[in-house]
Every structure is written in structure tokens, then in C-alpha cells.
Amino acid sequence: MLGKTANGLYWMYRYLERAENTSRLIETGQRIGLTRTGADDDEWRSVMKTAGVDQGYLATHDDINKDDVIDWMLRSKDNLSSVQSGISTARQNARLVRTALTHEVWEAMNGCFMASQKALARKVSERDLPTALGLVRQRTALVRGATHGTMLRNDMYNFARIGTFLERANATARILDVKYYVLLPSVYSVGSSIDNVQWETILRSVSGRGGYRMVHGNNTNPRDIAQFLVLDKRMPRSLNFCARKVLDNLEHLSSDYGIEPKSLELAKTLVSRFAHNDIDVIFEEGLHEYIQSVLGAFSDLGRQVEIDFRFYE
Amino acid sequence: MSEKNIFDEMLGTEGQLRAPYAEFNHWFEGEDPARLRAKQREAEEVFRLMGITFNVYGRTEAEERLIPFDIIPRIIAAREWKKLSKGIEQRVRAINAFLHDVYNRQEIIKAGRVPREMIANNEAFLPQMLGMTPPGGIYTHIVGVDLVRTGDDDFYVLEDNARTPSGVSYMLENRETMLQMFPELFAKNKVQSIQNYPTDLRRSLAACAPAACEGTPTVAVLTPGVYNSAYYEHAFLADQMGVELVEGHDLRVVNGRVAMRTTRGYKPIDVLYRRIDDEYLDPLSFNPESALGVPGIMDVYRAGGITIANAPGTGIADDKAIYSYMPDIVEFYTGEKAILKNVPTWRCSEAEPLAYVLDNLSDLVVKEVHGSGGYGMLIGPTASKREIEAFRRKLKARPGNYIAQPTLSLSTVPIFNKAGLTPRHVDLRPYVQCSPKGINITPGGLTRVALKKGSLVVNSSQGGGTKDTWVLED
Numbered sequence: 001m002l003g004k005t006a007n008g009l010y011w012m013y014r015y016l017e018r019a020e021n022t023s024r025l026i027e028t029g030q031r032i033g034l035t036r037t038g039a040d041d042d043e044w045r046s047v048m049k050t051a052g053v054d055q056g057y058l059a060t061h062d063d064i065n066k067d068d069v070i071d072w073m074l075r076s077k078d079n080l081s082s083v084q085s086g087i088s089t090a091r092q093n094a095r096l097v098r099t100a101l102t103h104e105v106w107e108a109m110n111g112c113f114m115a116s117q118k119a120l121a122r123k124v125s126e127r128d129l130p131t132a133l134g135l136v137r138q139r140t141a142l143v144r145g146a147t148h149g150t151m152l153r154n155d156m157y158n159f160a161r162i163g164t165f166l167e168r169a170n171a172t173a174r175i176l177d178v179k180y181y182v183l184l185p186s187v188y189s190v191g192s193s194i195d196n197v198q199w200e201t202i203l204r205s206v207s208g209r210g211g212y213r214m215v216h217g218n219n220t221n222p223r224d225i226a227q228f229l230v231l232d233k234r235m236p237r238s239l240n241f242c243a244r245k246v247l248d249n250l251e252h253l254s255s256d257y258g259i260e261p262k263s264l265e266l267a268k269t270l271v272s273r274f275a276h277n278d279i280d281v282i283f284e285e286g287l288h289e290y291i292q293s294v295l296g297a298f299s300d301l302g303r304q305v306e307i308d309f310r311f312y313e
Numbered sequence: 314m315s316e317k318n319i320f321d322e323m324l325g326t327e328g329q330l331r332a333p334y335a336e337f338n339h340w341f342e343g344e345d346p347a348r349l350r351a352k353q354r355e356a357e358e359v360f361r362l363m364g365i366t367f368n369v370y371g372r373t374e375a376e377e378r379l380i381p382f383d384i385i386p387r388i389i390a391a392r393e394w395k396k397l398s399k400g401i402e403q404r405v406r407a408i409n410a411f412l413h414d415v416y417n418r419q420e421i422i423k424a425g426r427v428p429r430e431m432i433a434n435n436e437a438f439l440p441q442m443l444g445m446t447p448p449g450g451i452y453t454h455i456v457g458v459d460l461v462r463t464g465d466d467d468f469y470v471l472e473d474n475a476r477t478p479s480g481v482s483y484m485l486e487n488r489e490t491m492l493q494m495f496p497e498l499f500a501k502n503k504v505q506s507i508q509n510y511p512t513d514l515r516r517s518l519a520a521c522a523p524a525a526c527e528g529t530p531t532v533a534v535l536t537p538g539v540y541n542s543a544y545y546e547h548a549f550l551a552d553q554m555g556v557e558l559v560e561g562h563d564l565r566v567v568n569g570r571v572a573m574r575t576t577r578g579y580k581p582i583d584v585l586y587r588r589i590d591d592e593y594l595d596p597l598s599f600n601p602e603s604a605l606g607v608p609g610i611m612d613v614y615r616a617g618g619i620t621i622a623n624a625p626g627t628g629i630a631d632d633k634a635i636y637s638y639m640p641d642i643v644e645f646y647t648g649e650k651a652i653l654k655n656v657p658t659w660r661c662s663e664a665e666p667l668a669y670v671l672d673n674l675s676d677l678v679v680k681e682v683h684g685s686g687g688y689g690m691l692i693g694p695t696a697s698k699r700e701i702e703a704f705r706r707k708l709k710a711r712p713g714n715y716i717a718q719p720t721l722s723l724s725t726v727p728i729f730n731k732a733g734l735t736p737r738h739v740d741l742r743p744y745v746q747c748s749p750k751g752i753n754i755t756p757g758g759l760t761r762v763a764l765k766k767g768s769l770v771v772n773s774s775q776g777g778g779t780k781d782t783w784v785l786e787d
Contacts, residue, residue, distance in 0.1 A: 003574045004563050095364065096539050098548040099558050103363075110364050155576060257577055309576040313562060 001155055003310035005097045009156055010163035010311070012093035012109075013147075017167040019086030020140045023133045025051050026073050026083070028205040030129060033066060035197065044069045050178045050205070053081050070129065075120045083136055087116050090143075102150040105143065112139035155256055158249040159309070165249075166302045169242035172229055173295045175205050180288045183222035199225055206237045226287065227279040230294075239294060240274040246301065247271050253309075261308035266301045273297075320464045320724045321736050322387065333388040333785055336502050341385075341734075349729060352494050353384050359493070365486050365549075367542045367773065381778035382487060383728040384494070387739060387760040388502075391787040397460070397468060397743070398754045400652035403643060405456050405745050405752055408475055408630045410646035412452035415629055416442045426641045435635070436683060437628030439591060441598055445615055447624045448523040449749040454586075454622035455514070456745040457481075457758075460653070462724040469654045469721065470639070471740060475631040476623060477588050480759040480779075481744050482546040485510060485553075487781040488757075503786040505756035511553030513746060513753055514586075520748035522583045524617040525570060530583040532556045533573060535564075537589050537605045547588050561589075566609040571619045584620040585610075591625045633682045633716050634660060656721060662713040670717040671708065674701050677717045678769075679708065692769060694720050723769055726780065728762060738763045740771050741782065756784035 029047040041064045048054035048069060056079055057064075057072050076082045080089070091113040098106055116136055124132045144164075151157045176183075182198040199220050203209045206229065215232065216224045232238045247267040254264050273294075282290045306312065320326055323334045330338055357379060360366075366377035389397075414420050415432055422429050432438055457478025459471040488507055492499060515532060522530035536547035538560050551558035563573050564582070572579035587594065593603040598611040613619050629635065635642075637658035643651040659666035661679075670677060679691040691704040708715055725736035743758035760780040761771035771777040 001576055002557055002559065002563055003576055004560070005557075006576045092539070095544070095548070098364075099552040106364070107362055110362055114361065159576075310574050310578070313574065 001100065003312070005100050005156070006159045006309050007306070007311035008093045008097035009100060009159040010305070012090045012097065013160045013163035014167040015086045015090035015093065016109075016140055016143055017164050018081055018171070019083045019090065020137060021168070021171040022051050022073055022081060022083050022086060023136045024207060025205055026070055026129075027133050028201055030066075030070070030126070031204060032197065032201055041065070046178050048073065050174050051081055052174065053079050067123075067126075070126075071123055074124060074132070084116065084120050087113055087136070087140075100156045102146070104146040104150045108139075108143040108146040112143055115139055153252075155253055158253050158256075161249045162246050162305060165242040165245040166298060166305075168237055169239050169246075169298050170295070172206055172237050172239055172242070173291055173298065175202060176226070176229060176291045177288070177295060180291060183226050183287060184283075196220065202229070206235075208235060208237060211235055223279060223283070226282070230282065231274055231277065231279060240271075243267065243270045243274060243298075250305075261304075263301060263304040263308045266297070266304055270294075270297050270301060319722050319736070320462065320467075322462070322724050322726045322739075323734075324727075324736075325465070333390040333393075337386065337388060337498070340498060340501065346733065349384065353729065356382050356384060356490050356494060359490055360486070363486070364545060365482070366545055380483060380773045381764060382490065383762060383764075383778050383780050384491070385727050385729050385734065386491065386498075386781045386783050387726045387741075388783045388785065389757075391505075391785050394505075394756060394784045396652070398756075400468075401458050401743060401745060401754055402752050403647055403649065403652050404458060404470065404473070404639070405453065405747060407639075407643040407646045407651075408456065408473060409450075409452050409747060411642050412475075412624070412627060412630050413446065413450060414646070416626065417444065417446070421642065421645055424645065426645050427635070427638050431634060431638070432629065435629055435632060437591075437626070437632050439626035439629075441611060442624070442626040447521075447614075448617065448620045449521040451521050451622075451747050451749065452624040452627050453630070454518060454521060454624075454747055456747065457742045458653075458745065460741045460743070461656075461721055462739075462741070463721050464724075467654070469656045471656060472633065472636060473631040473639070474742070475627045476590070478742065478744065479543050479546055479588075480742060480761075481510065482549040483779050484744065484755070484757065484759045484782065485549075487759075487779055491781045502783065504783045505786055507755050507757050510744070510755050511550065513755075514550070515554040515556065517746040517748040517750070517753060518584045518586055518620075518622055520750045521620045521622065523620045525581075525619070526583040531581065532584045532586065533559045533582045535559055535561070535585050535587040535589060537593070541588075543588065550586070561603075561605045561607055564607045564610075566607070566613055569613060569616065569618055571607055571610050571613050582619060584622060586622045591628065594621070594625060633658075633680055634662065637716060656718045659717040661708060661715040661717060666717075667708075667712050670715075671705065674705060674708075676720060678720050679704065679715050679717045682714055682716060688774070692720065695767070695769070720769070726760070726762065728764065728778070728780075735766075737766070738769050738771065739780070757782040 025047050029044055032043050044064055044066060045054060048057055051073060053073060060078065061068055072079055073082055075084045077085060079085060091109055094101060094106060094109040116139060119132050119135050147160060179202050202225060203212050208228065212228050215228060228235055229238050231240050233240055235241055250264045250267050254260060318326060323331060325331050360379050360382060366379055421427050422432060453475045455478060457474035459474065460468050461471050462468050485507065518532050519530040532554065533556050534547055534551040536544060536558055548558055557573060559573050564571055567579045570581035572581045589605050592600045593605040595606050595608060595611040596603045597608050614621055637660055639655050640651045659670050661667045661670055675693045677693045681689040723738040723740065726739045727734035728737045739760050739762045741758050741760055744755050746753040760782045761777050762780055763769060763771045764776055764778045
């Protein structure tokens with residue numbers, strides 16, 4: 001396959017994943033706004049920081065208010081990570097790699113684009129927000145479903161999956177990066193309602209509340225949340241899970257191509273880090289520093305994949 | 314031109330149902346118009362979801378538009394098609410022979426059948442092609458011959474498309490859509506299949522592989538990119554043939570071959586079906602500003618390292634001034650009279666015809682020699698006085714740039730609109746594949762239809778639509 005095609009598949013699925021993650025963050029932000037009074041702006045600031053879109057917002061807006069933030073994250077064409085931009089970019093990449101996609105995947109992607117164009121054509125009122133976000137989630141899920149159900153498990157699929165999981169790992173790591181302080185033992189104020197809400201927020205932004213409860217029961221506490229999001233092997237958005245998936249796909253590529261690319265080494269190192277780490281050790285070393293170094297490792301891995309498989313000239 | 318004398322392919326000139334449409338008409342009369350209207354909308358939805366769109370040039374934001382699709386098929390009898398395809402085959406053979414001659418011995422010039430300056434001074438003539446023979450001796454691997462009809466047995470070639478004829482994806486998708494929407498129609502009418510076009514094309518291109526090819530030929534489609542107006546078609550053809558869709562920046566010359574950058578390294582290409590114009594093909598040989606092409610590809614080509622389809626320089630054969638010599642060209646190379654008629658053509662480069670054209674502008678169609686897409690032409694009978702005067706000035710300033718033809722009364726085929734069945738003018742572009750193994754003509758082609766009442770302009774860029782084209786079995 002062409003290097004350009006690998007690149008297109010990788011970014012198609014990265015942007016699709018990003019659109020979905022951003023929609024989840026908007027939902028979380030709105031949810032906090034509903035359940036809390038005051039400190040609203042701070043919350044939206046941190047939501048934007050998590051999505052990495054706060055700088056762009058502040059450069060184009062005078063103040064932080066809910067409506068503007070939602071619009072910025074949901075629809076803005078100036079924000080390359082808005083839901084709308086993400087879906088457009090994913091679809092543009094899908095057009096580039098059409099020959100690599102099955103008809104079902106292309107139609108799901110194009111349908112996702114058309115439906116969200118329509119739903120997000122005008123500013124979305126708070127009342128219509130859940131419907132709009134639900135539609136985005138459903139439509140992106142349809143693309144993923146068509147991908148699972150119809151794509152050949154070959155190198156094309158591997159690049160699609162590597163894009164998906166690098167983006168997802170990045171999203172989870174950023175949530176932890178921005179919110180790490182509410183998980184630190186120093187601010188333990190067990191039972192305090194504020195922290196309960198904060199912890200809920202973290203789980204909600206990775207659609208992880210149900211899963212967490214199955215694993216850890218109703219006892220919500222920072223140590224278990226961190227364990228769940230960083231190390232859990234079953235949680236499909238945990239850093240460990242994402243790293244393993246990237247490794248699986250690189251191993252498949254490596255045996256398919258009969259090569260040992262450098263990216264495979266990086267992925268192995270990353271996965272072994274999670275295997276040997278204990279959450280208490282991570283807390284001891286410093287959660288923030290740990291997350292930052294993991295973020296860096298994922299980003300290096302992504303760059304190395306681009307080089308190893310000749311995405312660019 | 315009165316509407317009365319126009320030949321309608323369904324109802325003739327006298328309103329009498331013609332035989333090829335008998336079964337269809339029977340079906341149509343039993344259909345509820347409301348259902349058909351719903352089907353028409355459904356078809357549009359399908360096209361949009363499939364992304365069967367073309368990009369519109371000259372707009373600030375790239376916009377994707379649908380080419381309107383009309384659900385009433387255009388039906389051609391087997392007997393009519395046999396004659397047409399014989400004529401097309403003869404013409405395409407002559408075009409290939411002409412190209413080889415023009416770039417090699419130039420017998421036709423020596424024989425005085427085509428003036429030397431028509432060739433030497435032609436923008437489409439590429440001196441870089443002189444003295445070389447492309448692999449397999451084929452210049453035009455894919456040809457689209459634009460035909461119009463004026464009566465029961467009167468077909469004319471309006472123009473030859475020997476460079477990169479487009480629209481074949483619409484031919485295939487139109488059929489696919491009709492099959493999905495009206496399967497019962499295909500049970501009652503025996504329509505010749507066109508679905509093998511992509512497989513045939515791949516085989517035909519592979520049969521033109523260059524000497525340097527080892528093993529199974531690697532074919533690829535070269536597109537200018539995702540913003541090109543015909544990008545959908547490029548992707549469609551690559552997909553259907555099961556070959557890579559490449560852009561200039563995916564390619565480079567490696568060890569004397571043109572190779573594409575794959576995830577496993579550079580892989581040589583044997584046959585490149587290019588959908589970019591000659592001048593962008595190679596910045597080292599042609600337009601140095603071009604970023605769409607491949608530096609050095611012409612050297613590889615001349616050394617027998619790659620087949621370029623269609624060959625560079627084929628434009629000399631579909632130039633509108635050369636067109637007027639086609640009856641001579643066919644006769645010169647085949648020794649037979651041309652089966653398909655040419656539209657009488659006045660060459661404005663010559664004094665006498667020019668005088669005639671200037672005197673009769675309001676009755677004629679005047680076209681630019683190198684124009685395409687229906688741009689830059691004058692349709693005398695429907696033009697305003699001001700338009701005619703403006704065109705007269707352009708024509709006087711550069712007469713050599715134009716040819717003129719009588720306004721043909723193009724046949725009509727009904728479209729389905731609010732009024733039910735309404736006649737609209739059509740043309741037909743059948744698609745032809747050429748290789749050393751032979752000439753293959755797909756039964757049917759792309760029918761383009763002018764959706765505006767009375768209009769003769771069928772180009773999609775100017776409000777034309779398309780129809781499925783049926784050739785019935787014997």
C-alpha cells in the first residue's frame with residue numbers, strides 16, 4: 001500500500017476518535033455545569049485545556065462563557081479539534097484513501113459527515129445539545145462498527161487501529177494531565193462532595209463509570225481511578241490498553257512485512273513500563289511527571305510510525 | 314429550428330412509439346408517478362451518500378455537487394449499436410494509426426491530406442514524442458467518441474476524446490443505481506451488461522506493459538488530487554480495478570523506473586493511467602512549475618520503462634481543427650470510407666470559410682479549437698445579438714482559434730419531471746479500450762442530457778444531467 005494511504009487511514013481514524021472524545025468532553029462539561037453552582041468558568045477552562053483548544057479560544061474570545069465554549073468545541077471551523085472539524089478532516093482523509101476502504105466504511109463515514117453537517121449547521125441550543133452529541137457518538141460508532149465488520153485484517157486495518165489508539169491514549173493522558181491534582185493524596189478530603197464530582201467528571205469523560213463500578217464497586221477513590229485509567233488491561237480507554245493495542249498492530253505489521261521497525265521497539269518499551277508499574281509506585285514518583293513522560297512516549301511513538309512506514313516523502 | 318421536426322428516440326418524429334422502448338413504455342404506464350418521483354429522490358440520496366460528486370472550480374470553498382441523474386433510460390437497439398460500434402472501431406483504429414504516423418514518418422502530410430502547419434503549429438503536438446513508438450504501439454488506450462443523433466439512422470461524431478475522456482464512472486454508477494431501484498425492468502428488458510468495464514480496463518492496460526515489466530504488470534491511476542473536479546472518478550476507477558491511486562508526490566524515478574512510495578519502500582509501476590494533462594506530466598520536459606507530475610518520467614518513458622496511458626501528445630488527434638480532416642484520416646489509414654459521419658466543419662483559419670461563418674453566425678455553432686467542457690463556444694440560434702457581436706470580435710481577432718459547424722437538431726429522449734415525460738436533447742459518449750490485443754467497446758456509454766427546455770448544451774458544468782444508457786440484446 002502507498003505510504004500516503006497509510007497516512008490517510010491513520011489520520012482518518014485519529015480525527016474520528018478525536019471528534020468522539022471532544023463530544024464526550026463537552027457532555028462532561030455541561031454535566032458539571034448542571035450539577036454545580038459557581039466556578040463554572042474554571043471548569044470550562046479545564047475542559048478546553050484537556051481538549052488542547054484553550055489557547056485558540058482565548059485568542060479569539062474575550063471571556064469564557066458556556067455558550068461560546070460549547071460552540072467553539074462543537075462547531076467552530078477555526079478550531080481544528082472541534083467535533084465538526086474532526087469529522088470533516090476524517091472524511092477528507094477517507095476521500096483520499098477511498099480505495100483502501102470498504103463501501104460500508106466509506107458510506108458510514110460520509111453519512112456521519114452529512115448527518116453532523118446538518119445537525120451542526122446552526123448554533124446548538126443547550127436543550128438540543130444532548131441530541132446533537134448523541135448523534136455524533138452514534139455516527140462515529142457506526143464508522144467503527146463498519147470498520148470492524150467489513151475491513152480486511154491487513155496492514156490497512158493496522159494503520160487505522162494505530163491511529164485510533166494513539167489518539168485515544170493521548171485523550172486519556174490529557175484528562176489525567178489536567179486533572180491529576182484532584183487525584184493526589186494531599187487533597188484527599190474523603191467524602192467531600194466537591195471531589196466526588198471531580199472524580200465523577202474524570203470517569204464520565206472516558207465513559208468509564210459503569211466499567212469502574214464493575215471493577216471497583218461503588219467505592220470511588222483516587223487511587224483506584226488512577227489505576228483504572230492508567231493500568232487496567234480491560235478498560236478500552238486506559239493507557240495500558242491503548243499501548244497494548246498499538247503494540248499488537250505493530251507486531252502484526254512487523255511480521256507481515258518481515259521487518260523490525262524502530263516503532264515496534266518503542267511500543268514494546270512503553271507496554272513494559274505499564275507491566276512493571278504499580279499504581280502506588282506511580283503516585284510515589286509523582287503522578288503528574290509520570291503522565292507527562294507517558295504523553296511524550298506516545299507522541300514519539302506516533303512520529304516513529306510515520307517515519308518507519310514512509311507516510312511522507 | 315422547430316421542435317416538431319426533432320427526432321425523439323422514444324417517440325420518433327410522428328409521436329409513434331419506437332420499438333426499443335416498447336417494453337419500457339409498458340412498464341412506465343403501469344407505474345404510479347408519485348412512486349417514481351420518490352425513486353428519483355432516492356437516487357439522489359444514494360449518489361450523495363456514495364459521494365458521487367464533482368468539485369466545482371472557481372469557487373472560494375471547494376464545493377461538491379451532484380450531476381443530476383434522470384431515471385428514464387436511453388435505449389438503443391442491438392441493430393443500431395452494431396453499426397455504431399463498427400464505425401467507432403474503424404475511427405479509433407484510424408486515430409491510433411494517425412498518431413503513430415504524425416510522430417514518425419508523417420506520410421499523411423507527405424501525401425498532402427493534412428497540411429503540415431496543422432500539425433507543426435498545433436499546441437497539442439508534442440515534439441518530445443517524435444520518433445518513438447509507445448509500448449504495444451498504442452497511443453490512445455481509452456477513447457470516448459462523442460456521438461449525436463439527428464434521425465432514425467443518422468449519427469454524427471461530434472468530437473473525439475483521445476486524451477483523457479472522463480465520465481465513465483457515471484456510466485457505471487448510473488447502471489448500478491438503476492439495477493438497485495428498478496430490478497424488474499432488467500428482468501423484462503435484455504440489457505447488455507457493462508459491469509466488466511473496470512476488469513477489462515485493467516486487462517487492457519496490463520496488455521500494454523512496457524519491455525521493462527517483469528511478471529504481472531503493476532498498474533496505477535495518477536490523479537491531480539482530491540480537489541480535482543473528477544477526483545471521484547479517479548478513486549472509483551482505481552478502486553474498481555484494484556490498483557493504487559497515486560499523486561505526483563507519491564512517485565519518483567528509482568533505478569530507471571517510475572516507482573511509488575509504499576509502506577514497504579519504492580515499488581516500480583509498469584502502466585500509469587494518468588488523469589493529468591500532458592503539460593503537467595513532467596516538470597523537466599514540460600511545464601517546469603508543475604507539482605502534479607513526476608520529474609523525469611518522460612526519460613523513463615522514452616527508454617521503455619513505463620507505459621503512459623493515454624500517451625503524451627494524443628491531443629493532436631482530438632483537436633477540433635484536426636477533426637475536420639477525420640474523414641480523410643479514416644480513409645487514408647483504413648482504405649475505407651468512414652462509417653460514422655463527421656459534422657460539416659468550417660475552419661476559420663481559412664479565408665473563405667471564415668467569411669461564410671462571419672456572415673452566418675446566428676445559424677452556427679462556433680467552438681474553440683482547444684476548448685472543452687462547453688466553455689468558450691457560441692450557439693448562434695440561442696445567442697442574443699450582443700453575445701453574437703461580442704463573439705464576432707473574438708473570432709476576427711483570432712480566427713485560427715475557431716471552427717464552426719451547423720446547428721444540428723440533436724435527438725431528444727424524455728426525462729421525468731413534474732410534467733411527466735418531457736423531451737430533452739441528448740448526446741452519447743461510448744467508451745473504447747485499445748490494446749495490442751484488440752479494441753473493446755463497452756455497449757452503451759454515457760448519455761448526457763440538457764435539462765433545460767430546448768437547450769443543446771449537455772455538459773455537466775453547465776447544467777446537464779445524465780441517464781443510464783441501454784443497449785438491448787438481439
